[in-house]
Amino acid sequence: MDGLLPELDVIRKDFPILERTFDNGQPLVYLDSANTSQKPQVVIDTMVDHLERHNANISRAMHQLGAESTEAFEGARDKVATFIGAPDRDEVIFTKNATESLNLVANTLAWATGDLAVGEGDEVVITEMEHHSNIVPWQLLTQRKGATLRWFGLTEDGRLDLSNLDELINERTKVVSLTWVSNMLGTINPITQIARRAHEVGAIVVVDASQAVPQLPVDVAASGADLLAFTGHKVVGPTGIGVLWGKRAVLDQLPPFHGGGEMIETVRMDISTYAGIPHKFEAGTPPIIEAIGLGAAVDYLGHIGMEAVHAHEQAITGYALEGLATVPGLKVLGPLEARERGGAISFEVEGVHPHDIAQVLDSRGIAVRAGHHCAKPAHARFGVQSSTRMSSYLYTTPSEIDALVEGLEYTRSYFKLG
């Protein structure tokens, strides 16, 4: 099959969990990577080495362990900056997950003054395919500030309906926030085109790249984003760490987020002044081990090469789309061309509820997700409550896709569907 990673067997060996077999003897077939990715040994080992030999608080600690810890933590920032093409390493803010990154933006905008302030008459534009983490923060912001929330609808084949682009993004628009790659439909959105329109009217562009950074070569500077969020645990890194990248000019204009240690310049009882970026937005002891783990993770991906990872994902996704098409009564939600989508494929099977599908697959060791995948509005748009989702990653093999397709056949027979 064209596009597969050349040394897939070797890569799989890097991920200890892939050797897991369950009590019933079934080996793990992990097809839930859009939910969270598995971790290579090097990420785990890097964290362990730090915990066992270098652990200390950062910045504030001046001793040798403190210097080692600070260097490792700030080194991770350099790695992330390089990985996403950030023009300036200080533009990389460490958060706890993508959700916090997006809330950081919505929350600081709530208190912003000047150009960035959002108030009555202003509009914030999102899309109907957003993850809840890119919907609820904007609902809270617009409700609280008396602004209006608007959104792009979806076409029948699961793309953004851009027919009213120029009306939707208009002089009143202050923020446009959208996902680069949908975690439910798999759709890859034309963020650069949308950003161009947003910038014409002076709006800022927030990109949820939670599913894009794991799968695509990402160059934040070229993307059109002013601010961009992603999460560590989906890029073979640990939980507890996320990233907000932002243009310095925008970040500098935003007020601080949380108050506390590390984000200050000086503190008096009556008033404080704040540090510059990135520290302004990193109050408290940051997720040190987690940032260091993320650094190892992006190194790992960078070593394989994101072009290669992307090609692998496309090959597997294409193969999966073909295989799924052979299952009677199965309907894919979202684009049907592998070239135009990411590696998450949500589908329905007539006559069986997604939970029941996932349960039968699980009894065969196959891990998929069933439910609304934190995208209830997109499900509602297609008139369904929930769906089953398979999602691949750089360690996924064609034979795992075969196992899925067989498992779906078995599910149909188990539930006695003709």
Added chain:
Amino acid sequence: MDGLLPELDVIRKDFPILERTFDNGQPLVYLDSANTSQKPQVVIDTMVDHLERHNANISRAMHQLGAESTEAFEGARDKVATFIGAPDRDEVIFTKNATESLNLVANTLAWATGDLAVGEGDEVVITEMEHHSNIVPWQLLTQRKGATLRWFGLTEDGRLDLSNLDELINERTKVVSLTWVSNMLGTINPITQIARRAHEVGAIVVVDASQAVPQLPVDVAASGADLLAFTGHKVVGPTGIGVLWGKRAVLDQLPPFHGGGEMIETVRMDISTYAGIPHKFEAGTPPIIEAIGLGAAVDYLGHIGMEAVHAHEQAITGYALEGLATVPGLKVLGPLEARERGGAISFEVEGVHPHDIAQVLDSRGIAVRAGHHCAKPAHARFGVQSSTRMSSYLYTTPSEIDALVEGLEYTRSYFKLG
């Protein structure tokens, strides 16, 4: 020496980093535990086991790995609840650190309606010995809502000046937020007494227990706190995880914090409804591995027993206070009785700046902290810019204190002080 942990050698063996020697051959003498604690092998191993065998996202994932991960994560919540005496496990909210816990409270109060709302004419009371993480959030809240920030001053020997307790906490007071144990002065504050007064006037009580939970047996229900924050990395747990405990009645009244996955009940494009506690405050993929690590950490401490840990800290602190008293020109900031204080001891040495002290000690492998320890106002109160701080923990030995005292003698001679 009375009070020392009986099997101190065995305990030290649990902490791999304590075997570290530096390039110059010096073994590590880690006296910076108030900054961050070291981690026992069992915490590291628990995290590694989860990463290598059980890693999956929680709640939303229904497959076997998902069930294992959810059980481990929610099991950690049970462990923490038991460790701090929470009447209800759902009252334990996982955050990223103590700073986020405190900001969660200050931020949700900013949007609260009804009894908890903070507005013009209302007062928030803190103290002059707070960590910046318990000062800046309240400055931001009161500035933004037009309320007034007030604070308890300090006595010459580093205690809260309670002489104006009844005036300071009055009918206008909405929130009293204070630290249980000072990270700079070591002072243990009479939080129950202060909470009683606060409750008389209908104020809610927020306790920063970042230094208390590592050192004292903590019973949140008996403490008088309505809300209480601490941080994982100071209780032999990992970074990236913190806790906010709160009474259900108070947490239920607060609006949600961050918006996103897991904190919702249902989401439509125009409006959403929210889950109950604890999920309402845990938007996004939580720090899963970190919570599990924290669970192992509190199990470890619980196994040794917090009474025993406290006795050990008091013994070491008493021994350190005696030793430090022999160093000419050394002045301790804070109470001089071990029984009335936690294990952080900040001091000045006449004629040498804290950085220079820390540097010389570091060349001997001794790790202490120099600076303002995120408590600038408390330093200002005592007319100093910065201080040197030693802080012990359950693995600290009397001979490490001896090494510190010798190191200080050497520092004085290096800088040619008579």
Added chain:
Amino acid sequence: MSNELDALYQEIILDHYKHPHHQGLREPFEAEVHHVNPTCGDEVTLRVHVDDGVVTDVSYDAVGCSISQASTSVMADLVIGKPVAEAMGIHQEFLTLMQGKGTVVPDEDVLEDGIAFAGVAKFPARVKCALLSWMAWKDATTQAVPSDATASKEI
């Protein structure tokens, strides 16, 4: 692996799933509630009609998996026609079964078809599915009946 599945998907469950009892929303009713399972989005709208201390009707409109649908159907069978206090007792019995992680032996005299859910208790992720409509029923019934009435009878 089939054994595992069969423990979960008892014939009785699949029968109720394919042919649910008491489905649809009917009048009269004293309380209507809407419950969702936030994890997966399953939903139920449920009405309760209580007449003279007896659960006279339970009617519903539900979307969900086999477990949640079958559980709704079995629940309606079990509580319709029962005095409120007795129905609450059955609810408690079912709750205990579900939270028992597979260690509780169900009482067929009380739970009837409900004993088929014993296997569900071993699948923590599915317990919520089985409980969704029971929780909705309890909520609605509590609203329909003056609280001290239920409370005193529950003893």
Added chain:
Amino acid sequence: MSNELDALYQEIILDHYKHPHHQGLREPFEAEVHHVNPTCGDEVTLRVHVDDGVVTDVSYDAVGCSISQASTSVMADLVIGKPVAEAMGIHQEFLTLMQGKGTVVPDEDVLEDGIAFAGVAKFPARVKCALLSWMAWKDATTQAVPSDATASKEI
């Protein structure tokens, strides 16, 4: 371990620390700035007097460790009396030395006593101490001098 320390605490540094040059705040001045090191709280208030393109005076009030105090004293020695552009060049040279992680060989003709700070570059946590007043001086001087003047002369 004494060697390590001696590399950091050169005699010259300790001398400047004990007897700092140009200390105190003086008039006249065109710009005054206040800089702090957020990590440790060290502070400097610094004034610059520029006359006809020449740094005529630098006066200051500073609290801090031996490295930051000595660095302030050496900085004042180096820039007072120099044309702004030349002083900016010295600033750049010192910055390069500090950021070189111990690999840059300092030019004694340019940095004079400043070469004693070569050892500091090996202690990342102390580099900020050494740079505090240099950053303050640059900030103040940029304010004191019309920006295109500095820019053009810097070439």
